[in-house]
Amino acid sequence: MAAMEVAMTNYTPSRFAADNALTDTSVVEKYKLAANIVNAVLPQVLDKVSTGISVCDLCQFGDDLITAYADGMYKSMDRGIAFPTCVSVNNYVQHMSPLADTDYNLQPGDVVKVELGAHINGYIATAAHTVVVNPNPQQPIQGPAADVVCAAYCAQEAVLRLLRPGVKASEITRAITEIGKYYRCQPVEGTYSSPMKRFVLRGGKDIENRFADDLFVQDLEKFDFQVEANQVYQINVVMTTGDGKVKAVDHKPCVFQRDVNKSYQLKMKAARAAYNEINKNHTVFPFATRSLSSNQARLGLTSLLQHELITPYPPMRSSRPTDLVAQFKLTVLVTPNGLIRTTLPLELPYVHSQYCIPDQTPASQILASTLPLELIKPVSEKSLPQVSINFGEHRISVEDVDMD
Numbered sequence: 237m238a239a240m241e242v243a244m245t246n247y248t249p250s251r252f253a254a255d256n257a258l259t260d261t262s263v264v265e266k267y268k269l270a271a272n273i274v275n276a277v278l279p280q281v282l283d284k285v286s287t288g289i290s291v292c293d294l295c296q297f298g299d300d301l302i303t304a305y306a307d308g309m310y311k312s313m314d315r316g317i318a319f320p321t322c323v324s325v326n327n328y329v330q331h332m333s334p335l336a337d338t339d340y341n342l343q344p345g346d347v348v349k350v351e352l353g354a355h356i357n358g359y360i361a362t363a364a365h366t367v368v369v370n371p372n373p374q375q376p377i378q379g380p381a382a383d384v385v386c387a388a389y390c391a392q393e394a395v396l397r398l399l400r401p402g403v404k405a406s407e408i409t410r411a412i413t414e415i416g417k418y419y420r421c422q423p424v425e426g427t428y429s430s431p432m433k434r435f436v437l438r439g440g441k442d443i444e445n446r447f448a449d450d451l452f453v454q455d456l457e458k459f460d461f462q463v464e465a466n467q468v469y470q471i472n473v474v475m476t477t478g479d480g481k482v483k484a485v486d487h488k489p490c491v492f493q494r495d496v497n498k499s500y501q502l503k504m505k506a507a508r509a510a511y512n513e514i515n516k517n518h519t520v521f522p523f524a525t526r527s528l529s530s531n532q533a534r535l536g537l538t539s540l541l542q543h544e545l546i547t548p549y550p551p552m553r554s555s556r557p558t559d560l561v562a563q564f565k566l567t568v569l570v571t572p573n574g575l576i577r578t579t580l581p582l583e584l585p586y587v588h589s590q591y592c593i594p595d596q597t598p599a600s601q602i603l604a605s606t607l608p609l610e611l612i613k614p615v616s617e618k619s620l621p622q623v624s625i626n627f628g629e630h631r632i633s634v635e636d637v638d639m640d
Contacts, residue, residue, distance in 0.1 A: 255358075255434045258466045258569055264576070266359035267468065269310065270318070271567060271578035272615045273354040274361045277301040279582060281321065284627055285348050285367050291332065292339040292526075293628045295321045298352050299527065300625045308621030310356055316517075318360045319353030319437065320491055320524035324551070327559040329424055329474060329482055331549040333490045333524040344371040347381050349563040355521065358435040362470045363579035364565030370586065380477040380560050382587035387419035388475040388562035389584060390593065394602045395429065395443075395473060396577075396609065399570060401465040405443045406456055408463075412445050412473060414599045419591045422446070422480030424554065424561060429471045432567075435520050437470070445473060446480055465572045470565060478559030482552040489548035492537065493522040500543040510536030511545060522549060574608030581611075 258264055281298045298321025306315040324332040325346050334340070342348065346369040353362035366385055368377045376382070391412045398408045412423050423445035433439035441461050494514050502508045510533040514523065528534050540546045554561055569576040593600050 266356050267578055268612050269356040270354050270359050271361035273305045274363050275580050278363050281350050287344050289342045290339050291323045292334050292336050294323045295333045296630050297627050302354050304623035313357040315356045318355035318521050319362055321352040324349045327554040329552045329561050331491045331551045335526050338487050342369050344369055347560045360432050361567045361578050364563045365582050366562040368585045376586045376588035378588050382589040383419045384421050384475050384477050384560050384562040385587050386589040387416050387421040388473050388564050391415045392473040392564040395471050397602050397605050397607050403463045404460050406460045408443050416475055418593050421475045421477055424474040424476050425480050427474040432468045467570045470567050472565040474563045476554045476559050476561045478554040478556055481555045485551045485553050487551055489550050490525045491522050491549040492546040495547050498544050504539050506532045506536035507539035509533045576610045578612050
């Protein structure tokens with residue numbers, strides 16, 4: 237059993253509450269430390285996005301950078317990847333972090349979503365950003381790609397302004413849906429913003445990006461709730477030019493998470509190797525298949541899935557191949573005095589939509605409202621450790637190995 241798993245069994249409610257109290261400046265500081273890594277890594281991954289670049293290489297580059305910065309900055313704490321780098325292109329929604337055998341090279345016009353997360357001693361920062369592979373950077377991207385980027389970004393800005401104590405989750409969902417309609421887009425089903433706790437990526441009631449199709453108005457109150465102070469949220473807005481419905485993709489899942497509530501006496505050598513490595517290196521956090529150190533360990537994942545020791549993050553796509561999906565994600569602390577945004581805003585892709593949000597609408601009023609927001613100060617390059625990660629050099633391939 238891993239050291240962290242032993243510690244979690246002694247994790248009392250009072251200690252859990254203390255570890256997640258945003259009134260404690262040391263807790264807030266650890267959230268900021270995790271964000272420093274994300275704020276350093278995500279722009280470097282986005283800078284590599286261009287025609288012909290491998291999605292697999294982008295994912296590996298992001299993970300290698302997170303690990304290198306974490307190892308160089310906070311040697312006295314448990315730290316590392318809280319969510320593996322995922323690069324989902326065009327109508328793929330989330331959770332694409334492939335091996336070389338399912339790789340894809342970016343093409344002009346591709347809508348590229350990059351998502352990743354880091355943690356320091358269990359305190360998490362996550363972020364995602366959307367860019368478009370523009371063959372002519374001097375000219376704006378137009379058409380559906382521009383529409384979906386604008387819709388997702390404006391909806392994220394609306395959520396930031398609404399996310400305060402006392403606001404109902406349904407108000408936030410309505411604002412997201414309204415903004416999507418102005419840009420002829422739909423929020424993607426099964427996507428949401430969620431509160432995070434120490435060691436927990438999904439630590440409470442989700443704020444859905446869209447209402448379920450079968451939800452009756454009279455039943456909404458049963459599921460609705462108010463935002464509370466002293467919560468940490470990963471705001472995750474995902475829009476599509478399609479109908480908002482999702483379908484499973486042909487690819488096997490490439491992101492998994494250990495289920496600490498399940499146990500089983502494994503018999504296969506490959507499964508034991510995978511299980512031990514996951515407990516040692518990833519503990520309670522999601523991981524990508526390519527992060528396992530050997531093909532033998534990767535083969536063992538099948539047995540772990542069969543015995544429910546790990547849970548997959550299935551990659552999904554929107555309904556039609558021609559649909560486009562955009563995603564913006566950030567981490568914010570909700571305090572009684574306002575918001576503290578820990579993962580910083582990034583430059584938007586150069587796009588121009590033919591649509592806009594009309595004046596004097598609820599959405600325009602939300603976006604025009606004052607935003608009581610504190611941004612953490614960017615860490616200077618001199619404050620970061622020197623890391624040497626060569627893009628494309630570290631590539632994980634799949635080879636056949638003997639099963640025992």
